[in-house]
Amino acid sequence: MSDIKILYVDDEQNNLNSFKAAFRRSYIVFTAISAKEALNVLEQNDIHVIIADQRMPEISGVELFKMIQGQNHLATRMLLTGYTDINTLAEAVNEGHIFRYITKPWNELELDTAIKNGFEFYKAKIELNKKVEELQKTNDDLNRFVYSISHELKAPLASILGVVNLVKLENKNKSETTEEYWNIIENSCLRLDRNLTNMLQYYKNRKLANEKEEINFEELISDLISLHNRATSAQGELTFIKNIQQPVVFYGDKFRIEIILSNLISNAIKYQNPEEVEKKVIINAEINPQEAKFEIKDNGLGISVDAQEKLFTPFFRGDYQKGSGLGLYIAKEALEKMNGTIKMESVAGKGTNFIITIPNSNQTIINTMAK
Amino acid sequence: MTSNPKNSGFVLMLIDDSQFDLKINTRIVEYSEIFNKIIPCSSAKKALIYLSENLDKPEKLPQLILLDIQMPEMDGFEFMEHYAQFPTLFRANCRVAMLSSSEDSSDLEKINANPNILMLLKKPLQPTILQQIMADNIS
Numbered sequence: 001m002s003d004i005k006i007l008y009v010d011d012e013q014n015n016l017n018s019f020k021a022a023f024r025r026s027y028i029v030f031t032a033i034s035a036k037e038a039l040n041v042l043e044q045n046d047i048h049v050i051i052a053d054q055r056m057p058e059i060s061g062v063e064l065f066k067m068i069q070g071q072n073h074l075a076t077r078m079l080l081t082g083y084t085d086i087n088t089l090a091e092a093v094n095e096g097h098i099f100r101y102i103t104k105p106w107n108e109l110e111l112d113t114a115i116k117n118g119f120e121f122y123k124a125k126i127e128l129n130k131k132v133e134e135l136q137k138t139n140d141d142l143n144r145f146v147y148s149i150s151h152e153l154k155a156p157l158a159s160i161l162g163v164v165n166l167v168k169l170e171n172k173n174k175s176e177t178t179e180e181y182w183n184i185i186e187n188s189c190l191r192l193d194r195n196l197t198n199m200l201q202y203y204k205n206r207k208l209a210n211e212k213e214e215i216n217f218e219e220l221i222s223d224l225i226s227l228h229n230r231a232t233s234a235q236g237e238l239t240f241i242k243n244i245q246q247p248v249v250f251y252g253d254k255f256r257i258e259i260i261l262s263n264l265i266s267n268a269i270k271y272q273n274p275e276e277v278e279k280k281v282i283i284n285a286e287i288n289p290q291e292a293k294f295e296i297k298d299n300g301l302g303i304s305v306d307a308q309e310k311l312f313t314p315f316f317r318g319d320y321q322k323g324s325g326l327g328l329y330i331a332k333e334a335l336e337k338m339n340g341t342i343k344m345e346s347v348a349g350k351g352t353n354f355i356i357t358i359p360n361s362n363q364t365i366i367n368t369m370a371k
Numbered sequence: 372m373t374s375n376p377k378n379s380g381f382v383l384m385l386i387d388d389s390q391f392d393l394k395i396n397t398r399i400v401e402y403s404e405i406f407n408k409i410i411p412c413s414s415a416k417k418a419l420i421y422l423s424e425n426l427d428k429p430e431k432l433p434q435l436i437l438l439d440i441q442m443p444e445m446d447g448f449e450f451m452e453h454y455a456q457f458p459t460l461f462r463a464n465c466r467v468a469m470l471s472s473s474e475d476s477s478d479l480e481k482i483n484a485n486p487n488i489l490m491l492l493k494k495p496l497q498p499t500i501l502q503q504i505m506a507d508n509i510s
Binding site: 147150154155157158161162166197 | 392395396398402472474475493496497
C-alpha cells in the first residue's frame with residue numbers, strides 16, 4: 001500500500017462504500033458524505049488528492065473546490081460528474097483549479113490512473129512551492145547583501161572625506177602641490193561615492209515594480225538642484241534657471257523619476273566648460289494631463305559626435321572620463337520601464353540639451369474612472 | 372550667529388559607534404567654533420543614560436544631537452523611539468539631526484515622517500551646515 005492520502009466526497013453512502021472497497025488496499029482512503037464533512041477532514045489531514053461528486057445538495061463539488069482554493073490546500077482536485085454538463089465543467093475548470101474530471105459511473109482502472117497522475121501533480125506543486133520559497137529567500141538575502149555592502153563601502157569613504165576636510169581646515173599654509181594632492185584624494189573619494197550610488201540605483205531599477213505617487217516637480221527639482229549644487233566645487237559660479245509649469249496633478253514612479261532627473265542634473269553640473277564665464281543650467285518642465293516633458297540644457301563642454309552614439313551604453317564614459325559610465329544608462333533603463341522617452345542634442349564645445357518625456361499616470365486613473 | 376561664538380554656551384552631543392568618525396566629527400565641530408562643549412557617545416545606549424541622568428541639569432544638556440543611523444545594538448531610529456518618551460520641554464530645547472554615509476530613500480522617508488528629527492546630514496560633516504542648522508533652528 002502506498003501512503004497517498006485520498007479524500008472521496010459523495011452524498012451517496014453506497015458510492016462511498018464501493019470507492020473504499022475498490023481502493024482501500026492501494027491508498028489511505030478518507031470519505032465524506034457532504035462538503036461540510038469534507039472541510040473537516042481536510043482540516044485534520046494532509047490530503048494529497050480530492051475526488052468530489054459535482055451533484056450534491058447544499059454545496060456542490062465545484063463550490064467545495066472554490067471554497068478551499070484560497071486556503072493553501074495543495075491537494076489535487078478531481079471532479080466526478082454523472083452528466084456531461086459542459087457549462088458546469090467549464091466553470092469548474094476555470095475557477096476551481098481542477099486537475100481533471102471523471103465521468104460517472106467510474107471505471108476502476110481509469111480512476112486509479114487518474115489518482116496516480118493526480119498525486120504526481122501534487123508532488124510537483126510541493127516541489128515548485130519549495131523552489132519558490134528558496135528563490136524568495138535567496139532574493140531577500142541578495143537585497144540585504146547589496147544594501148549592507150553599499151553602506152559598508154560608503155561609511156569608510158565618508159570617514160576619509162572627513163579627514164580630508166580636517167586637513168584642509170588645519171593646514172591653512174600648506175604648499176600648492178599638497179593642496180592639489182588633497183584635492184585629488186577628495187575628488188576620487190567623491191567619484192567612488194557617486195559610483196556606488198549609481199550601482200545601487202541600477203540594481204534597484206532592475207528589481208523594483210512601478211509605483212505611482214503624486215509628484216510636485218517644483219519641490220523635487222529644487223531639492224535635486226540644491227543637493228547637487230552643494231556637492232560641486234563650481235558652487236557659486238553656476239546659475240540655475242528653472243521654469244516649471246505644473247498646472248495639473250502628476251502621478252508617477254517617484255524613485256525612477258528622481259534617478260533620471262538626478263543623473264541629468266548631475267551631468268549638466270559635472271560637464272561645465274571651465275572656460276565659460278556664464279556657466280548655466282536651464283531646466284524647463286511642462287506637465288499636462290498626458291505627460292511631463294523636461295528639458296535640461298547646459299552651455300558646457302558638449303558631447304562629440306563619436307561619443308553621442310555610445311552615450312547610453314553601460315560603462316561607456318564620454319570624452320572627459322568623469323563618471324561611472326552608468327548614469328545615462330540607468331536613466332534610459334528607468335525611462336523604458338515607465339514608457340518614457342529620452343532625446344539628446346549636443347554640440348561639442350557649445351553645450352548639451354536633454355529632452356525627456358514621462359507619461360502621466362493620473363490620466364489612466366481618470367480614464368478608468370470614466371469607464 | 373552670536374558675535375562671540377566661543378561663549379555661546381552651546382553643547383553638542385555626537386552619537387556614533389565608529390570611534391574613528393567620532394574623533395573626526397569632534398574635530399570638525401571644534402573648528403566650526405559654535406559649541407563650547409561636545410559630548411561624544413560611542414553608542415545610543417550610553418547617550419540615553421547620559422540624557423536621563425541629567426534631565427534636571429539643563430546646563431549639562433545638549434542643544435543639538437548628531438545621531439548616526441546605522442549602529443549595532445540600538446540604531447538611530449530606535450534611539451528616537453526612546454527620545455520621544457522624554458518631556459516635551461526637553462525635546463524643544465534639544466533637537467536631533469541624523470547622520471549617514473548613504474542617502475537611502477527609505478531612511479529619508481522615515482526621517483521626514485518623524486517631527487522630532489530636523490534633517491538628514493550626509494557624512495562627512497560640513498562645518499557650514501552646522502552653522503546653518505544652529506542659525507535656522509536654535510536661538
